[in-house]
Amino acid sequence: MKTLHIVAVLILITLIASILYFHLKDFVQESGEVEILAKEAYISCGDLYIKAVFRSRSGSSILIDEVLVEGVRVSINGGIGFNGTAYVRVETENLEAQDMVALNIIIYNASSKQGESIPVYIKAGDALQYKLNVTVTRAFCYENFDINIYEVYYSGVFNIVLRIRNIGDNPATIDQAFIDGKTLSKANANSNLPLPLTLRPGEEKTVTIWLTTGYTHGQVIELRLHTMGGNEYSKLITLP
Numbered sequence: 001m002k003t004l005h006i007v008a009v010l011i012l013i014t015l016i017a018s019i020l021y022f023h024l025k026d027f028v029q030e031s032g033e034v035e036i037l038a039k040e041a042y043i044s045c046g047d048l049y050i051k052a053v054f055r056s057r058s059g060s061s062i063l064i065d066e067v068l069v070e071g072v073r074v075s076i077n078g079g080i081g082f083n084g085t086a087y088v089r090v091e092t093e094n095l096e097a098q099d100m101v102a103l104n105i106i107i108y109n110a111s112s113k114q115g116e117s118i119p120v121y122i123k124a125g126d127a128l129q130y131k132l133n134v135t136v137t138r139a140f141c142y143e144n145f146d147i148n149i150y151e152v153y154y155s156g157v158f159n160i161v162l163r164i165r166n167i168g169d170n171p172a173t174i175d176q177a178f179i180d181g182k183t184l185s186k187a188n189a190n191s192n193l194p195l196p197l198t199l200r201p202g203e204e205k206t207v208t209i210w211l212t213t214g215y216t217h218g219q220v221i222e223l224r225l226h227t228m229g230g231n232e233y234s235k236l237i238t239l240p
Contacts, residue, residue, distance in 0.1 A: 034054055034055070034056065034057065034062065034130060035054060035055055035056075035057055036052065036053075036054045036132070037053045037054055037055060037100075038051075038052065038053045039051065039052040039053070039132065039134050040052075040134065040137065041112075041118055041134040041135060041136045041137065042136060042137055042138045042139065042140070043110065043112060043113075043114065043136055043138070043139035043140070044139075044140055046108075046109055046110065047106055047107065047108050047109065047110060048070070048105075048106070048107040048110035048112050048118070048136070049104075049105070049106055050069065050103075050104075050105040050106075050107075050118065050120060050134055051102070051103065051104055051105075052102075052103045052120070052132055052134070053100065053101070053102050053103075054100075054101055054103075055100045055101065056101075062101050062124050063124060064076050064090050064101070064103065064122055064123070064124050065123050065124065066081075066122075066123040067081065067086075067088050067103075067105060067120065067121070067122055067123075068120070068121040068122075068123075069086065069105060069107060069118065069119070069120045069121070070086075070107050070110060070111070070112065070118065072085050072086045072107060074086050074087075074088045076088060076090055079091065085107065085108055085109075086105065086106065086107050086108070087105070087106040087108075088103070088104070088105050088106075089103075089104040090102070090103055090104075091104070103122070105120070112136055113136065113139070114136050114137070114138060114139040115135065115136060116135070116136050117133055117134070117135050117136075118133070118134050118135070118136060119131055119132070119133055120132040120133075120134060140229055140230060143166070143168055143170070143172035143173075143227045143229050143231055144166070144167050144168030144169075144172070145164060145165065145166060145167070145168070145172065145174070145199075145225075145227070145231075145233055146164075146165040146166075146167045147162060147163070147164050147165075147225065147233050147235065148162065148163045149161075149162060149235055149237060150162060150163045150206070152237060152238075152239065152240055153240060154217070154239070154240055157210050157211060157212055158210070158211040158215055158239050158240075159208055159209075159210055159211075160208065160209040160210075160211070160223065160237060161206065161207070161208050162206070162207045162208075162209070162223075163204060163205075163206055163207075164197075164199065164204065164205050164206075164207060164225075165199070165202075165203070165204040165205075166199035166200065166201055166202065166203050166204075167201075167202075168201060169201055170201065171198055171199065171200050171201065172198070172199060172227060172228075172229070173196045173197065173198040173199075173227060173228040173229075174193075174195065174196065174197045174199075174225050174226070174227055174228075175195060175196040175197075175226060175227065175228045176195065176225070176226040177191065177193060177195065177209070177223070177224070177225055177226070178222075178223070178224040178225075178226065179209075179211070179221055179222070179223055179224075180221055180222050181222070181224075184209070187211075188211065188212045188213045188214050188215075189209055189210060189211050189212065190209070190210045190212065191207065191208065191209040191210065192207060192208050193207045193209065196228065209223070211239070215239055216239070217239060217240065218238065218239065219238070219239045220236060220237070220238050220239075221236075221237050221239065222234060222235070222236055222237075223235045223236075223237055
């Protein structure tokens, strides 16, 4: 009976130790060793970027061993971690005898949305673990299109031929086309442009826009293409 009691006590101690070990402290509430200086999270072209800067109040080094975010666990070795889904970079500077740590995280093809709060779990050694909450404040995508007016001619209607090429590093999408601030349907125009149109890096498409009625020879119009990332590409065209 005494042996069973001892075993039960040992099991209880083990459970308590496990709970304490995996207990995660919040950076914001941490009043001991860590002080949060800055944090941000945003989505660019579908990838989640998280940045945080913090320092040790005691002046001792903060050695990050592991990061867990969006269910993805990344081990850090030499300040770098990568597992095919997430990339983590840790940079440390010593300013006035206090370690300043910059944590950079990228989650590729993330499911997070703007306005969502993201918990980041950080393991720094065997004893210290932290939880950092960051909110996704913005979502955008910097596309890079090369758009050329290849040809403009009249064949009973005005024809505008465009060559659109994605010269950026990521897939990019054109979701709207405007003529003088109006959508194609409201501007009496048609096109073989399938909207939304997504181009892979290096991909090129030839697109034709037909102006049906309400246009005259010598008229100058503005053609504007809008992207899902919020960018706009504008061209002034003189009708022949």
